[in-house]
Amino acid sequence: MREKSNAHQDAQEKQPLPRPDLVILDRDGVINQDSSAYIKSRDEWIPIPGSLEAMAQLHHAGIKIGIATNQRGIALGLYDHQALEEMHEKMRILLAEHQGEIDMIAFCTADDPHHPDRKPNPGMLLSIIEALALPKESVIYFVGDKSSDVEAAQRATKESDYQVTPILVRTGNGLKSEKKMNDSSLLTYNDLASFVDALLLNRTIPSTEE
Numbered sequence: 696m697r698e699k700s701n702a703h704q705d706a707q708e709k710q711p712l713p714r715p716d717l718v719i720l721d722r723d724g725v726i727n728q729d730s731s732a733y734i735k736s737r738d739e740w741i742p743i744p745g746s747l748e749a750m751a752q753l754h755h756a757g758i759k760i761g762i763a764t765n766q767r768g769i770a771l772g773l774y775d776h777q778a779l780e781e782m783h784e785k786m787r788i789l790l791a792e793h794q795g796e797i798d799m800i801a802f803c804t805a806d807d808p809h810h811p812d813r814k815p816n817p818g819m820l821l822s823i824i825e826a827l828a829l830p831k832e833s834v835i836y837f838v839g840d841k842s843s844d845v846e847a848a849q850r851a852t853k854e855s856d857y858q859v860t861p862i863l864v865r866t867g868n869g870l871k872s873e874k875k876m877n878d879s880s881l882l883t884y885n886d887l888a889s890f891v892d893a894l895l896l897n898r899t900i901p902s903t904e905e
């Protein structure tokens with residue numbers, strides 16, 4: 696069940712969001728339920744209600760989808776590459792039921808906080824953007840549930856010629872992150888589905904420039 700929107704969020708969602716060329720998603724806590732015990736198998740990978748439908752909507756709208764996920768559980772020996780592949784296969788199969796597709800999945804198995812790909816470092820975001828060969832003026836969002844996701848987006852912007860706008864969702868660790876960061880300028884939505892709704896509804900607002 697979705698939470699009731701607060702007044703602040705309502706105001707925020709009325710502002711038009713530029714239509715993106717690419718939406719990069721964190722995985723755990725954004726697409727699927729997260730667990731402090733890690734998501735270790737295909738069976739533990741459970742989508743958050745509405746997330747796959749939202750991804751399919753993005754795909755149908757011609758917006759590219761990337762995933763950037765820290766998976767240090769592999770470095771910790773909690774699961775292996777094959778288990779990770781199986782989770783991603785499950786995700787792709789369930790998404791295909793909605794005729795959705797993912798353009799690229801980047802994951803970082805390192806436990807080392809200095810690894811360039813481990814969020815909050817921006818390596819995975821920049822790899823996805825470069826692999827998809829997007830022009831510099833592209834509109835790109837990164838949707839996450841942790842402060843490390845927000846920081847990765849900010850650093851991707853600082854360390855490249857691209858603008859990557861952070862979006863926080865309240866699923867997973869999002870509510871805790873929202874309280875911890877206490878940043879009223881951060882675009883925050885209850886979940887991925889409500890972000891995508893806001894994004895795609897804005898397309899129907901007539902342009903005032905014409």
Ligand SMILES: [Mg+2]
Binds near residue numbers: 721722723725840867
């Ligand atoms: Mg997460």
